[in-house]
Every structure is written in structure tokens, then in C-alpha cells.
Amino acid sequence: MIRTIYWENDSVVMIDQKALPLEEIYMTCRNYGEVITAIKDLTIRGAPAIGIAAAMGIALGMLHQSAVSREEFDNYFYRMCDEFAQARPTAVNLFWAIERMKRCFENVVTSDVNNAKRALVEEAIRIVDEDIAINRQMGINGKTLVNSGDNILTHCNAGALATGGYGTALGIVRAAHEEGKDIHVFVDETRPILQGARLTAWEMKKESIPATLITDNMAGFLMKQHKINLVIVGADRIAANGDAANKIGTYSLAILAKEHGVPFYIAAPLSTIDMALQSGDEIPIEERDNAEVLQFHGVRIAPEGVAAYNPAFDVTPHCYITAIITEAGIARPPYEESINLFFKDKFKNENQGETY
Amino acid sequence: MIRTIYWENDSVVMIDQKALPLEEIYMTCRNYGEVITAIKDLTIRGAPAIGIAAAMGIALGMLHQSAVSREEFDNYFYRMCDEFAQARPTAVNLFWAIERMKRCFENVVTSDVNNAKRALVEEAIRIVDEDIAINRQMGINGKTLVNSGDNILTHCNAGALATGGYGTALGIVRAAHEEGKDIHVFVDETRPILQGARLTAWEMKKESIPATLITDNMAGFLMKQHKINLVIVGADRIAANGDAANKIGTYSLAILAKEHGVPFYIAAPLSTIDMALQSGDEIPIEERDNAEVLQFHGVRIAPEGVAAYNPAFDVTPHCYITAIITEAGIARPPYEESINLFFKDKFKNENQGETY
Numbered sequence: 001m002i003r004t005i006y007w008e009n010d011s012v013v014m015i016d017q018k019a020l021p022l023e024e025i026y027m028t029c030r031n032y033g034e035v036i037t038a039i040k041d042l043t044i045r046g047a048p049a050i051g052i053a054a055a056m057g058i059a060l061g062m063l064h065q066s067a068v069s070r071e072e073f074d075n076y077f078y079r080m081c082d083e084f085a086q087a088r089p090t091a092v093n094l095f096w097a098i099e100r101m102k103r104c105f106e107n108v109v110t111s112d113v114n115n116a117k118r119a120l121v122e123e124a125i126r127i128v129d130e131d132i133a134i135n136r137q138m139g140i141n142g143k144t145l146v147n148s149g150d151n152i153l154t155h156c157n158a159g160a161l162a163t164g165g166y167g168t169a170l171g172i173v174r175a176a177h178e179e180g181k182d183i184h185v186f187v188d189e190t191r192p193i194l195q196g197a198r199l200t201a202w203e204m205k206k207e208s209i210p211a212t213l214i215t216d217n218m219a220g221f222l223m224k225q226h227k228i229n230l231v232i233v234g235a236d237r238i239a240a241n242g243d244a245a246n247k248i249g250t251y252s253l254a255i256l257a258k259e260h261g262v263p264f265y266i267a268a269p270l271s272t273i274d275m276a277l278q279s280g281d282e283i284p285i286e287e288r289d290n291a292e293v294l295q296f297h298g299v300r301i302a303p304e305g306v307a308a309y310n311p312a313f314d315v316t317p318h319c320y321i322t323a324i325i326t327e328a329g330i331a332r333p334p335y336e337e338s339i340n341l342f343f344k345d346k347f348k349n350e351n352q353g354e355t356y
Numbered sequence: 357m358i359r360t361i362y363w364e365n366d367s368v369v370m371i372d373q374k375a376l377p378l379e380e381i382y383m384t385c386r387n388y389g390e391v392i393t394a395i396k397d398l399t400i401r402g403a404p405a406i407g408i409a410a411a412m413g414i415a416l417g418m419l420h421q422s423a424v425s426r427e428e429f430d431n432y433f434y435r436m437c438d439e440f441a442q443a444r445p446t447a448v449n450l451f452w453a454i455e456r457m458k459r460c461f462e463n464v465v466t467s468d469v470n471n472a473k474r475a476l477v478e479e480a481i482r483i484v485d486e487d488i489a490i491n492r493q494m495g496i497n498g499k500t501l502v503n504s505g506d507n508i509l510t511h512c513n514a515g516a517l518a519t520g521g522y523g524t525a526l527g528i529v530r531a532a533h534e535e536g537k538d539i540h541v542f543v544d545e546t547r548p549i550l551q552g553a554r555l556t557a558w559e560m561k562k563e564s565i566p567a568t569l570i571t572d573n574m575a576g577f578l579m580k581q582h583k584i585n586l587v588i589v590g591a592d593r594i595a596a597n598g599d600a601a602n603k604i605g606t607y608s609l610a611i612l613a614k615e616h617g618v619p620f621y622i623a624a625p626l627s628t629i630d631m632a633l634q635s636g637d638e639i640p641i642e643e644r645d646n647a648e649v650l651q652f653h654g655v656r657i658a659p660e661g662v663a664a665y666n667p668a669f670d671v672t673p674h675c676y677i678t679a680i681i682t683e684a685g686i687a688r689p690p691y692e693e694s695i696n697l698f699f700k701d702k703f704k705n706e707n708q709g710e711t712y
Contacts, residue, residue, distance in 0.1 A: 021658065021659040022656065186665075188573075189547070189649070189657070189658075190573070191545070191547060191571035191572065191573060192571050194657050197650075197657040197658040198657060198658065201658040201662045202658075202659045204662075205659050205661060210663075211662065211663065212662075212664060212665050213649055213650065213658050213662055213663065213664040213665070214649065214664070214665050215547035215548050215572070215604070215605075215649055216547065216571070216605075217544075217546070217547060217572040217573070217605025217608055218665065218667065218670075219608060220605075220607045220608030220611060220670070221604060221607055221608070221667060221670040222665075224607065224670070248571070248573055248574055248577060249571075249572075249573025249576075251577055251580065252573055252575060252576030252577070252608065252612055255611060255612055255615050256608055256611055259611050259615070293545070293569055293570065293571055294553075294569065296550070296652045296653065297652050297655050297657060298655075299652065299653045299655070300378070301545065301550050301554060302377065302545075302553045302554065302557045302558075303377040303557055303561050305561060306560075306561055306567065307566075307567065307568045307569065308568060308569040308570070309542075309568050309569070309570050309574065309578075311574065311577060314574075314576070314577040314580070
């Protein structure tokens with residue numbers, strides 16, 4: 001199994017996704033600043049993985065700090081949470097994880113300092129363990145949509161590397177493959193950062209799942225040739241109405257899928273759904289350094305002085321989305337209702353858990 | 357003015373498009389084999405430019421051969437024409453240019469050998485001169501579709517570098533710019549060979565036409581933000597019904613344009629229209645070496661052992677094409693009729709030219 005990020009010897013260890021697929025390097029972060037840098041420079045990426053990294057980074061920061069007063073301890077924690085919240089803007093899992101660490105902190109801060117520190121570490125480890133379990137459940141739910149013989153198109157990397165392990169979109173691919181379904185994956189290379197070519201192709205190869213790499217602009221031509229049966233991608237933030245932000249290019253893919261009558265699925269945990277947002281118009285879209293577009297794998301491809309535009313994500317309106325696959329089940333339109341139901345049930349179950 | 361290919365000292369000189377934009381190197385071909393290699397390895401590319409290269413290559417081959425009999429002279433010519441016809445399959449301009457050189461050959465072959473050789477050279481030079489004039493006329497016709505303030509999206513390179521000079525799609529951009537229209541060009545980088553990033557961005561910079569480079573998967577998001585007023589691309593072969601083969605990714609762009617109500621224009625000379633083909637289904641689509649997808653500038657981007665797919669072109673059905681801009685005018689649907697009219701007029705004019 002691919003280990004994306006884990007806690008070891010009171011440090012945070014993660015695979016360096018910038019170095020993949022040419023090298024498999026594990027990097028150890030010994031202070032929270034290193035974790036923030038790793039999130040910003042894409043050493044770790046993918047909405048759920050970013051959330052996990054933030055949780056572990058916060059636990060790491062608190063573990064190694066030595067406040068002399070409760071006030072200092074509190075201030076340090078909240079200031080650090082703010083720093084993590086600035087790391088990247090689009091993936092809501094980052095903010096979800098920070099909120100969860102805050103709730104944990106508020107529950108334990110009145111106890112012994114060392115207990116509080118350990119509780120934060122345990123919470124971060126619980127988040128990664130839960131994430132893997134959620135992905136497996138998503139795989140069980142989603143594989144019902146995949147038939148033997150299907151050609152699946154995916155964009156970017158919504159795999160083990162984007163999560164605690166197993167993956168969201170690729171978790172469904174894995175689950176279908178594990179069940180013995182004969183599937184083939186077409187992998188969009190996903191410019192500018194090439195997460196498809198570098199990460200998804202690497203994951204497919206590790207699992208011996210048949211896969212073919214294409215450039216992003218080939219997807220329409222493949223669909224026209226009836227070579228794609230379904231599209232499954234991840235998400236970085238989903239609004240209450242089902243509009244979904246995901247890696248740039250997802251919106252175009254969704255339109256192509258609609259035009260060709262190909263089902264278009266989003267796979268994401270409930271922690272990716274931002275019920276505070278009514279529609280995708282409210283999702284902040286990160287713009288990254290233009291050098292990512294002007295260069296290809298470090299080699300300049302355009303003349304000096306040429307302008308570029310580099311939005312890292314786009315928003316796919318819910319009307320293009322056939323279904324949203326979560327750990328709680330498969331949501332279908334109208335998403336306001338189907339998604340809302342998942343959260344109601346979740347709330348009910350959690351309350352029941354507390355009562356009994 | 358950018359000189360793509362020209363005849364000098366009984367050799368064929370062309371700018372090495374593989375080296376652009378990092379280096380401007382002019383390469384001299386002294387035998388026809390070198391011209392075929394240049395077509396195959398994309399030293400020169402773009403449908404009209406490939407046609408010109410073939411014409412010049414054929415003239416070069418005949419100029420430097422020393423047949424001892426008329427039969428040998430003939431055989432050499434036709435064998436060489438066959439070799440050129442094998443160089444690349446999709447752009448019809450290659451076959452159009454070979455046919456034109458054959459007609460010239462058949463007219464002059466009975467005269468003195470040296471006269472015949474010179475006539476072929478003159479015909480090849482005439483083809484490039486005509487091509488530039490045709491592009492300028494296309495620019496005059498097409499600029500009426502461009503308004504000041506427009507943001508134009510283009511794919512691949514249909515510029516001076518794809519032709520004898522001036523360009524087809526970019527010829528229209530140039531004509532609008534020369535008229536003082538305030539335009540902005542969004543340039544699709546155009547994976548895998550990056551003709552947009554390397555060649556179109558270079559041409560726009562040379563002309564000081566405002567341009568912004570994007571990755572191919574950003575086009576949909578730009579259209580959603582109402583940042584694109586029209587799309588103009590070139591073509592490698594157009595069927596009698598208006599279906600148009602062009603660089604891979606064009607078909608996806610056309611669907612995105614339709615979904616957003618953005619006009620989608622093809623700019624191409626009549627020599628790109630293959631009246632022998634009823635529909636685009638009959639256009640052969642070149643598949644190139646997978647290494648173009650798996651590598652960039654010699655650096656591998658996907659793990660070893662990963663499969664790839666590399667169709668160099670796709671076909672956009674006529675229903676997605678708002679108009680086809682040619683030197684004879686702007687064709688609109690139904691294309692069977694509007695295109696046919698251009699060829700009837702052309703035939704009439706040519707016959708008139710012979711009569712009077």
C-alpha cells in the first residue's frame with residue numbers, strides 16, 4: 001500500500017510528490033513550518049491529504065512548543081491554525097481539518113499540557129485512519145457504477161497520494177479492480193503540474209491496473225470514438241447545491257461527457273462538502289505562479305516576456321454531474337436534497353453515538 | 357516578416373521549428389531526403405507549410421538528379437513524389453502540392469531537361485508566393501469577424517510558421533491587429549508538441565500582439581468567465597461537408613465553444629479542402645510516437661512501462677463550425693453548398709483565364 005503521509009517518531013513523514021515518478025523519496029518534517037511549506041509547494045497535494053497534513057502539522061507544532069503560560073499556549077495554537085489556513089485556498093478539507101483540531105484542542109486544553117499535546121497527535125492520527133476507512137467505503141459504494149469492460153477516464157490524481165491512502169476516484173477504480181472487474185483507465189496528464197502523468201500513472205502501475213496516458217486535449221476525441229464509458233474525478237470543494245471545484249480542466253471534461261452522453265462522477269468524502277456555500281460561485285479559486293504554465297518540468301516552453309494565466313481549479317456546475325459518490329452513499333440530483341440527507345443522517349448517527 | 361521556408365542558392369532553407377522559441381536556427385536542405393526528414397520530424401509543420409516543403413523538395417530532388425534517359429527522369433520524379441506522399445498522412449496540402457508539381461512536370465517534361473528542372477523550381481516558388489497572397493486575402497476576409505476589444509482563443513499554430521508566411525488563423529489575427537483593432541489572443545499551449553507555447557506565443561511576441569498562454573484544459577474555464585469572444589483555428593484537411601481535421605484538441609474546443617455560445621471559426625485556404633471526401637470520417641488521422649506524450653524535452657514525465665495514446669489530429673464535425681474562412685470568402689452552413697460554390701467559381705475563373 002502507498003503511504004502518503006504518516007506520523008513516526010513524533011515527526012510527520014510524507015512521500016515527496018514533486019519527485020514522483022522518477023524518485024520515491026520520503027521526507028520528514030520536524031516542525032510545523034516544514035509542513036506548511038510542503039503543502040504550499042505541492043510536496044503533498046490533494047484535498048484530503050492537505051487536510052491530513054494540516055492536522056498532523058498542527059499536532060507537530062503543539063508537541064514541540066514550550067509555552068510558559070496557558071495564554072501563550074492558546075495563542076500559539078490559534079496563530080498556527082491561521083498560518084495553515086493561509087497555505088492554500090480552494091480545498092475545504094484544509095479548513096475542515098483545522099476546525100476539527102480546534103474542537104479537539106478546546107476539549108483537552110484544560111487538562112495537563114502533555115495530555116493535551118498527546119490528544120492532538122492522536123486526533124491527527126485518527127483523521128488519517130478515518131480517511132482511509134472512508135475511502136474504502138467510497139470504493140464499495142462507487143464500484144457499483146463500474147462494469148467489467150469499462151474504460152474509465154480520470155483527471156489529475158484523486159488516488160492514494162491525494163488522501164491518507166486508497167484514494168477517492170482511484171479508490172473506486174481500486175475497488176472495482178479488486179473485485180476482479182476488467183477495467184481500463186485513461187489518465188489525463190493534467191497540465192500544468194502533470195499529476196495524472198506523474199502520480200495517477202504511477203499508482204496504476206503499482207497496482208497493475210491497465211492504464212493509458214493521454215494529453216488533456218485528447219479526451220473529447222476518445223469520447224467521440226466511444227472509448228470512454230465513464231468519467232470519475234475527485235473534488236477540492238463541493239457546495240451545498242452540488243457544484244464542485246476540482247483541478248483545472250474538470251469543467252471542460254464534464255461538458256465533453258455531457259455532449260457524448262458519458263456519465264460524469266465526482267468522488268469525495270463528506271469533509272469535501274462545504275454546506276456553508278450555496279453554490280460553486282462562492283468557492284475561491286487559487287491562482288498559482290505563471291511559471292508552472294510557462295515551463296514544462298522545469299524547461300521553459302514559451303518565449304521570455306510572454307504572459308500566462310494559471311488558475312489551479314475550476315468549478316463544474318451540478319447540472320453536469322451525474323452523481324456524487326461519498327462514504328455515506330451516492331448522491332443524485334437534486335443535490336440540495338440528497339447531500340442534505342447525508343448530513344442529517346450523519347448528525348443523527350453522531351448524536352445517537354453520544355446518547356447510547 | 358517571419359520567413360518559414362524559402363528557396364536560396366538552389367537549396368531549401370527553413371526555420372527549425374523544433375528549436376523555437378529558445379533558438380532561431382535556419383536549416384539548409386541540399387537534397388530532397390533532408391526535406392522529407394524535416395517534414396517527418398516536425399522541423400517544418402502546418403498543413404500549407406508541409407505542402408510548400410514538398411513542392412520545394414520535389415524541385416530540389418529533380419534539380420540535383422542526373423538521369424541518363426527520359427524514362428529514368430520520369431521514374432525518379434514519380435518515385436520521389438511517392439516518398440513525399442508517405443511523409444505525413446493527414447494534411448491534404450501535402451498531396452495537393454504533389455499533384456500540382458506533377459501537373460507542372462507533365463507540362464514541361466517534353467522540353468529541354470534543364471528547362472524542365474527550372475520550371476519545377478519556379479512552380480515551387482510560385483506556390484509559396486501564392487500561399488502568402490492567399491493568407492493575406494484570408495486575413496482581409498476574416499478580420500470582418502473580429503471586433504475591437506475581442507479576446508480570441510487559438511489552438512496549435514496556424515500562423516506564419518504553418519504557411520509560406522502571414523498565416524491562416526493568425527493571418528486573421530494579424531490583419532485585425534494591423535487595422536488597429538484592439539485584440540487579445542489566448543494561446544492554447546497545445547500538448548504534446550506545444551506548438552502554441554513555442555510557436556504561436558513566439559509569433560505574437562514578434563508582432564507585439566497582446567497574448568496570454570494557457571494550458572489546453574483551461575479553455576472551458578475561460579469561456580465560462582466570458583473571457584473568450586471567438587475561437588479561430590486552422591485546419592489540416594476539410595471534407596466537402598465542412599468537417600475539419602485539425603490538431604488534437606480542436607474537437608474539444610469546438611464543443612466548449614458551442615456550449616458557451618462562442619463562435620468557432622476555421623481558417624484555411626481552398627487547398628486544404630478535399631472535395632474527394634464526403635465527410636470527415638474518411639480523413640486519415642496520424643498517430644505519432646507515444647514518446648511525445650510520455651516525455652517532454654527528453655525528460656520522462658510518466659513511469660517506465662506506462663502506455664500512451666498519441667493521435668496528432670481530431671475531426672470537428674461541421675455542426676460545431678460557425679464558418680470556414682477561405683481566400684474565396686467566408687463559407688457558412690450548409691457547407692456542401694457554400695464550399696461547392698467556391699470551387700465552381702474558382703474553376704470558372706481559371707477557365708476564363710485560359711479563354712481570354
